[in-house]
Structure formats: C-alpha cells, structure tokens
Amino acid sequence: MTFCVCTLSFGAYATEDCTEIRFTPGATSVEIQGEAPPEDVLCYLMRTGENQEARIQVLEGSNTMITVLDIADGRQDISFTTQARQYEIRVGQSLRAIEAQPFRMLVSVE
Template structure:
C-alpha cells in the first residue's frame, strides 16, 4: 500500500516538476548549509537542485508544514528529514503537498553538506 501511495504521489508531482525550472540551493561562502523558503500549492511542486562531491554526507530537512514533503529524485520519496552519502553529481529535490489542499503550504528546506 505504501509503495502504491508513493507511486501515486510521484505521478501527481512529476508532471508539474518536469515543466518548471529548478532553482539552485546556494550556500554562503564558507558555509556548510543553505536554506530556501517558499510556499507550495496543490499540484505545483517546487523544484531545487544542488551539486555535491563524492563521499560527503548531505542532509535535507523540511520545516513549516505537516502537509509537505520532499522527494530526492532517484534517491528517496516523500520525507521531511533525510541524510545520505553523496556521489559526484547534481541532485534534484521537489517539495510538494502530501495531501490535496486548497490552501498553500509555507516551508523552509535546509540542505547541509559535510
């Protein structure tokens, strides 16, 4: 059932995500973390990208709403906190509403790479 729900949710945001440009999550010089804030509405995920080196550890954390989650393309679906060892590549993150709602959801997405 969980796989079905994940696949269903993936299908809902994949169409919108493919049509929009992704913003880069940037760090201040010397910083190991960066944040983006915004709001997401039903059917309109927000897309972000970041690059990393091999052998680092990245952590994504989502704050601000119980009805939002992020998907890290080809890594993990619908989480609000996730750490993983990185490869030398560019990653895509999509923030979206978990359950349909007419109201927009405010969020902050924090990326830490060490």
C-alpha cells in the same frame, strides 16, 4: 552560517525550471522558505562532491514532503552520502490542500 532563499512556484518537471541551491562561501547549510503549490511541486538542484553527507529536512510545514530523485521519496527528513553529481529535490504537499502551504527546510552538506 545559514543563508535564506525565498522561492516562487515553478513548473517542476523540467530541469531548466529548477532553482539551483547555492551555498555562500564557507557555509555548509542553506535554509529555504516557500509555499508548496496545491497541484504542482517546487524543484531545486544541488551539486555535491563525492562522499559528502547531505541532509534535507523540513523545519516547518506539516503538510510538506521532499523527494530527492533516485534517493528517497515523500519524506520530511532525508540523509544520504553523496556522489559527485547534481541532485534534483522536489518539494510538494503531502496531502493536497486547496491553497499553497508554507514551508521552511534546511539543506546541509558536509
């Protein structure tokens, strides 16, 4: 089951400006669509349990990169084993463009 979250640009360096990723009951993934701003990043928060397998991947948006703080930086596909904590995910442009760049990414936790 997949759930779509559409986003707007937020100031991404303060946790209170991040958008929390919520999975619908029974779902293990969520699809997020938005536009990576030219001079900022979008910020998302994801809470996980201990020893889950998380994967965050860019499905569309060749100029889009994702960073999971303290895990991996500037990639299009990140997989890791989780701890019981909150993770901050940042989405931005790989190479700065003049205009916002549309993207679609999949976040899954199993």
